[in-house]
C-alpha cells in the first residue's frame with residue numbers, strides 16, 4: 001500500500017498527537033463512531049481480520065507497537081459478543097502478543113479494556129488495547145491505601161450475593 005504525499009503528512013502528525021495535546025482537540029469534533037464509519041486513514045492501518053474481528057494499529061497509539069482488537073459489529077460491551085467473536089478475540093490477543101514480540105522485540109503485553117461511560121472517554125464501540133509492556137512507566141497504577149481489609153471487601157461483595165445471583169441469572173437470559 002503506497003501513500004500519497006498528503007497521506008504521509010497526515011501520518012507524520014499522528015506521531016506526536018498524543019503528547020502534543022492535538023488528540024484531545026481532535027476527539028471533541030469527531031461526532032461519529034470511528035470504528036464503524038471508517039475513513040481511508042483507518043483502513044490503511046488494518047493488519048488482520050478473521051470472522052468479524054479485526055486487528056489494527058490505532059491512529060493515536062500510546063507507544064510504537066500498540067494494537068487494537070475490535071469486533072466489526074458495533075457492540076458496547078464484552079457481554080454482547082457472540083461465542084464465535086469471543087473465540088476469535090482470544091486468538092487475536094495471542095497473535096497480537098506474538099507479533100509485538102516479532103516486530104518490536106517486546107515480550108510483554110498489557111490488554112486494556114475501558115468499560116463504562118467514565119472510562120470510555122471517546123468511543124462506545126468495544127475495543128481492546130494490546131499495548132507492548134517493556135517497563136511499567138507507560139501505565140502506572142496509582143495505588144491507594146485501603147479502607148478495608150481483603151476479608152472485609154470480600155464480605156461486602158458476599159453481602160450482595162442475592163444481587164450477584166440475580167445478575168448471573170439475568171446474564172443467562174439476555175446474553176447466552
Ligand SMILES: [Zn+2]
Nearest residue numbers: 033036074125
Ligand atoms: Zn461502532
